Amino acid sequence: MIDVPTLVEQARQGRPRAVARLISLVENAAPELREVMAALAPHTxxxxxxxxxxxxxxxxxxxxxxxxxxxxxxxxxxxxxxxxxxxxxxxxxxxxxxxxxxxxxxxxxxxxxxxxxxxxxxxxxxxxxxxxxxxxxxxxxxxxxxxxxxxxxxxxxxxxxxxxxxxxxxxxxxxxxxxxxxxxxxxxxxxxxxxxxxxxxxxxxxxxxxxxxxxxxxxxxxxxxxxxxxxxxxxxxxxxxxxxxxxxxxxxxHGELAVRRARRAAEEIEAIALAALRARIGDLHGDRQLAALAERVVAGELDPYGAADRLVAGLTTL
Amino acid sequence: MIDVPTLVEQARQGRPRAVARLISLVENAAPELREVMAALAPHTxxxxxxxxxxxxxxxxxxxxxxxxxxxxxxxxxxxxxxxxxxxxxxxxxxxxxxxxxxxxxxxxxxxxxxxxxxxxxxxxxxxxxxxxxxxxxxxxxxxxxxxxxxxxxxxxxxxxxxxxxxxxxxxxxxxxxxxxxxxxxxxxxxxxxxxxxxxxxxxxxxxxxxxxxxxxxxxxxxxxxxxxxxxxxxxxxxxxxxxxxxxxxxxxxHGELAVRRARRAAEEIEAIALAALRARIGDLHGDRQLAALAERVVAGELDPYGAADRLVAGLTTL
CATH class of the missing domain: 3.40.50.300 (P-loop containing nucleotide triphosphate hydrolases)
Structure with missing residues (x-):
């Protein structure tokens, strides 16, 4: 169990091991990342x-x-x-x-x-x-x-x-x-x-x-x-x-600093949102639906766009 | 105006100019692609x-x-x-x-x-x-x-x-x-x-x-x-x-051909579905909401995960 608030507090104090630990969580895409990022936000x-x-x-x-x-x-x-x-x-x-x-x-x-x-x-x-x-x-x-x-x-x-x-x-x-x-x-x-x-x-x-x-x-x-x-x-x-x-x-x-940082943040948000949607495609529909759609595409019964429509439709009406 | 049915029919007959034209539509990600892929599907x-x-x-x-x-x-x-x-x-x-x-x-x-x-x-x-x-x-x-x-x-x-x-x-x-x-x-x-x-x-x-x-x-x-x-x-x-x-x-x-083709089709469907969702993030919410979220992230008021949640929530409840 990782004590995120303590780790973040120690990192704020400039303690190298806490900093290293947090970056390792980033590197390993640890499940705690969401909590870490929320705790870091006010200090960035x-x-x-x-x-x-x-x-x-x-x-x-x-x-x-x-x-x-x-x-x-x-x-x-x-x-x-x-x-x-x-x-x-x-x-x-x-x-x-x-x-x-x-x-x-x-x-x-x-x-x-x-x-x-x-x-x-x-x-x-x-x-x-x-x-x-x-x-x-x-x-x-x-x-x-x-x-x-x-x-x-x-x-x-x-x-x-x-x-x-x-x-x-x-x-x-x-x-x-x-x-x-x-x-x-x-x-x-x-x-x-x-x-x-x-x-x-x-x-x-x-x-x-x-x-x-x-x-x-x-x-x-x-x-x-x-x-x-x-x-x-x-x-x-x-x-x-x-x-x-x-x-x-x-x-x-020239206000460019704010522009650049906002653009980077927007890209980051979008990437996270898309990954969340991708995970949702996998989780909610299960690999089964995607697999079934893929088989129909291979058989020529459905084209990839039609198949993608069905995936998305199922996702957004849930 | 591109006459997709005629083009696909000519391509099926092996007419090189029609084949070349269709691949150009692919290369340029033309809006007709969806129609093209639907027309091609039964013949693949x-x-x-x-x-x-x-x-x-x-x-x-x-x-x-x-x-x-x-x-x-x-x-x-x-x-x-x-x-x-x-x-x-x-x-x-x-x-x-x-x-x-x-x-x-x-x-x-x-x-x-x-x-x-x-x-x-x-x-x-x-x-x-x-x-x-x-x-x-x-x-x-x-x-x-x-x-x-x-x-x-x-x-x-x-x-x-x-x-x-x-x-x-x-x-x-x-x-x-x-x-x-x-x-x-x-x-x-x-x-x-x-x-x-x-x-x-x-x-x-x-x-x-x-x-x-x-x-x-x-x-x-x-x-x-x-x-x-x-x-x-x-x-x-x-x-x-x-x-x-x-x-x-x-x-x-070994049934590997079907497995490989289904895997490729699944990847293709997923990529198209994600691009559609990405387009929807852009279209439905407008760049404004993303920009506003990005500014809040830059200001440290919100973390990127929280911002992404809001984007996705808006998308899936529409």
């Missing part, structure tokens, strides 16, 4: 969330760690969520090198958590925002959401933040890769890491060019800045923080 | 569907073309559906080299179609099975579903067939790639193409070893065979057809 809305994405090898983990240090110097409480939307087949988590993060392992003002969101329905839409709520309620001022890889799922998670940072590195043909993966569109801020290597300027130029190719921006529009860093030596990291703060101020001024 | 269930997947460079397109030739020699009417679940961001289709397919372009007993399923909800679950229904009703005996790439979406599409073929080629580290992408689990038949190259035996051995690592099989269980081919020269292709026919017979004998 404070944290500023930053999504980080980029190809393997650009130095995401190192950059995240350097950002943690920079925010700690400003006296902020920092949360780090490393999300791995792993294959629905293997079920395994292939988390990247988290060694760098150990610099912060003993800092009581830093919460670091890796999370595998697996393949269950709504996993993407639920797990990350729910874990963010836990860290938010735990008093984090800033939460960095780092994703492993740059697949579609990773990009979606990184885009579920107040500000999204896209990392690149010289000589990886990243510009083209970024365009392919659709991450140019989601970047509020671009970081060219490993800027001490050959080709950093070329990467920045190429990126600048590609960003310029997008649709024309209005006077009040945000133009994503490009910052060069050598994260392993901490170079340029304060400039990244500065650019983040500028973007946050811009979001605030 | 005849075709045997084969999914083909594998990394770029293994010779999927060449193998598909060789299989078409082999089935044509047996006097079968053949459909080919090349599916590209493209990025939701770019919206573009990156279809592979379809040049080989032009060998069959003038054969009235072969229907070839490339389809981009884009990123819309239910696209994966709907588009491919619906296009299969069109080709099925058009009298195809065999339909080959070839996917571009080996991402999660591609694997899901390839697995939506009666028989799923996984292609590999020597010297690509494919064994490990296959295991990572989870395609070992979905393969009913493995083809090591480009078997005239160095390492073909090693690839087959590695694959055989990895398949052996899976759970123990019962006496009546299907053990996926491994066939070596040089598709570009047509070598081994008759053996692939033979293995496909064996698997089909096994599916029939």
């Amino acid at each position: 809305g404070h944290a500023y969330t930053v999504g980080l994405t980029g190809s393997p090898g650009v130095g995401k983990s190192t950059s995240t760690s350097a950002l943690v240090s920079a925010y700690r110097r400003l006296g902020k409480r920092v949360g780090v969520l490393a999300v791995d939307p792993s294959s629905p087949f293997s079920g395994g988590a292939l988390l990247g090198d988290r060694v760098r993060m150990q610099d912060h392992a003993t800092d009581p003002e830093v919460f670091i958590r890796s999370m595998a969101t697996r393949g269950h329905l709504g996993g993407l839409s639920w797990a990350a925002p729910q874990a963010l709520r836990v860290l938010d309620a735990a008093g984090c001022d800033v939460i960095l959401v780092e994703t492993v890889g740059v697949g579609q799922s990773e990009v979606e998670i990184a885009a579920q933040a107040d500000t999204t940072v896209v990392l690149l590195a010289p000589g990886m043909g990243d510009g083209i890769q970024a365009a392919k993966a659709g991450i140019l569109e989601i970047g509020d801020l671009f970081v060219v890491n490993k800027a001490d290597r050959d080709g950093a300027d070329a990467t920045a130029r190429e990126l600048n060019h590609m960003l310029g190719l997008g649709e024309a921006r209005g006077a009040g529009d945000w133009r994503p800045p490009i910052v060069k860093t050598v994260a392993a030596r901490g170079e340029g990291v304060d400039e990244v923080v500065e650019a983040l703060e500028k973007h946050r101020a811009w979001l605030d001024e | 269930g005849h075709a045997y569907t084969v999914g083909l997947t594998g990394s770029p460079g293994v010779g999927k397109s060449t193998s598909t073309s060789a299989l078409v030739s082999a089935y044509r020699r047996l006097g079968k009417r053949v459909g080919v559906l090349a599916v590209d679940p493209s990025s939701p961001f770019s919206g573009g289709a990156l279809l592979g080299d379809r040049v080989r397919m032009q060998d069959h372009a003038t054969d009235p007993e072969v229907f070839i179609r490339s389809m981009a399923t884009r990123g819309h909800l239910g696209g994966l679950s709907w588009a491919a099975p619906q296009a299969l229904r069109v080709l099925d009703a058009a009298g195809c005996d065999v339909i080959l579903v070839e996917t571009v790439g080996v991402g999660q979406s591609e694997v899901e599409i390839a697995a939506q067939a009666d028989t799923t073929v996984v292609l590999l080629a020597p010297g690509m580290g494919d064994g490990i790639q296959a295991a990572k992408a989870g395609i070992l689990e979905i393969g009913d038949l493995f083809v090591v193409n480009k078997a005239d190259r160095d390492g073909a035996d090693a690839t087959a051995r590695e694959l055989n070893h990895m398949l052996g690592l899976g759970e123990a099989r019962g006496a009546g269980d299907w053990r996926p065979p491994i066939v070596k081919t040089v598709a570009a020269r047509g070598e081994g292709v008759d053996e692939v057809v033979e293995a496909l026919e064996k698997h089909r017979a096994w599916l029939d004998e």
